[in-house]
Amino acid sequence: MKSPDLYRCHHCSSLNESLAASWCLCTGGRSLICSHCGQCVCGGPAEEEFWSHASPALLARRETYASPVVREFTDQALAGRVVLVVDDDRLVHAIVDRVMTGFDGILLHAYTGTDALRIAWQVRPNLILTDALLPGVDGRELSKAVKSEPALSHTTVIVMTALYKGARYRQEAFTEYLVDGYVEKPLSAMKLRSTIEGSLEHDAAVQESIETKPQAQEIAN
Amino acid sequence: MSDPALDPEILGSLLDLDEDGQFVTGLFVTYFEEAGEALRDLRIAFDDVDVAKARRAAHYLLGASMNIGATSVADLCRNLEQISETANALPDRGFLQAIADEISRVQAASREIR
Numbered sequence: 001m002k003s004p005d006l007y008r009c010h011h012c013s014s015l016n017e018s019l020a021a022s023w024c025l026c027t028g029g030r031s032l033i034c035s036h037c038g039q040c041v042c043g044g045p046a047e048e049e050f051w052s053h054a055s056p057a058l059l060a061r062r063e064t065y066a067s068p069v070v071r072e073f074t075d076q077a078l079a080g081r082v083v084l085v086v087d088d089d090r091l092v093h094a095i096v097d098r099v100m101t102g103f104d105g106i107l108l109h110a111y112t113g114t115d116a117l118r119i120a121w122q123v124r125p126n127l128i129l130t131d132a133l134l135p136g137v138d139g140r141e142l143s144k145a146v147k148s149e150p151a152l153s154h155t156t157v158i159v160m161t162a163l164y165k166g167a168r169y170r171q172e173a174f175t176e177y178l179v180d181g182y183v184e185k186p187l188s189a190m191k192l193r194s195t196i197e198g199s200l201e202h203d204a205a206v207q208e209s210i211e212t213k214p215q216a217q218e219i220a221n
Numbered sequence: 222m223s224d225p226a227l228d229p230e231i232l233g234s235l236l237d238l239d240e241d242g243q244f245v246t247g248l249f250v251t252y253f254e255e256a257g258e259a260l261r262d263l264r265i266a267f268d269d270v271d272v273a274k275a276r277r278a279a280h281y282l283l284g285a286s287m288n289i290g291a292t293s294v295a296d297l298c299r300n301l302e303q304i305s306e307t308a309n310a311l312p313d314r315g316f317l318q319a320i321a322d323e324i325s326r327v328q329a330a331s332r333e334i335r
Contacts, residue, residue: 088281089255089281089284089285089288090251090255091248091251091252091255091285091288091289092284092288094244094247094248094251095235095248095288098238098244099238131284133280133284162280162283162284162287162295185284185287186287186288188230188231189234189235189237189238190234
């Protein structure tokens with residue numbers, strides 16, 4: 001699994017060693033820059049749009065961010081605790097929010113595969129938990145796009161499905177759509193929490209086991 | 222005796238999360254909004270004989286129903302999905318009424334919670 005420290009600038013295609021250079025909240029002035037070309041690395045959407053995807057717990061902490069979410073995301077992502085939940089059903093988001101009460105990380109919500117891809121590009125989540133069937137880009141295609149992108153290769157993708165059950169679909173999910181996990185709905189609250197926490201712990205353990213070089217220095221703001 | 226409108230295990234798991242007494246109520250409010258949207262889409266799909274639209278609406282309602290424990294609604298939606306997929310046609314319009322009736326049962330059951 002690739003180290004999460006390498007992120008590609010969408011302007012110059014250089015790889016940055018620090019996560020800080022890859023997070024972007026472009027508001028026409030307050031953005032993160034690539035250490036190679038000095039451009040904003042992805043020219044992402046305005047900050048307000050980002051916040052529209054934040055969980056209530058994250059929103060509650062918004063006031064505390066000076067150099068806003070950048071530092072928080074850097075720390076949290078290095079700690080392996082950024083989770084993106086993707087489902088077009090508001091119930092799922094409400095349940096995940098409640099199940100993950102007290103979660104020591106960042107929980108983000110997306111309702112379409114397209115939004116999820118854009119958010120994934122910006123925040124490089126450690127885990128994407130996605131419904132299989134979504135309007136537009138579905139969860140399985142989302143997984144394939146994420147897992148095929150070197151900058152996102154560290155992201156664990158777990159697909160939830162009420163429809164594509166059975167050995168054939170499961171096999172297809174792993175081989176063709178490159179998912180890391182495949183769970184059938186409905187998930188109990190306990191199963192949901194253990195799936196998320198278990199995946200993050202596994203990711204952290206793998207990262208620890210392959211870390212052979214010192215942590216790259218953070219780019220100064 | 223008919224099956225319960227709400228699966229006690231799923232409902233119980235949600236009630237376990239309901240520390241403030243508002244969470245489950247909020248879920249049901251969301252569910253009935255979503256169910257209303259899905260039923261509307263299903264009616265339009267049946268009017269237009271749009272099999273794909275009906276399948277999408279049925280799947281959406283299936284997922285929402287499973288999340289809340291309305292397994293009988295979910296079963297009807299699953300049947301509708303399967304029929305429309307295998308036959309590439311819509312079943313009798315009575316199916317829609319059956320789904321609507323079952324949602325009404327869920328509404329009645331939700332009022333009895335706690």
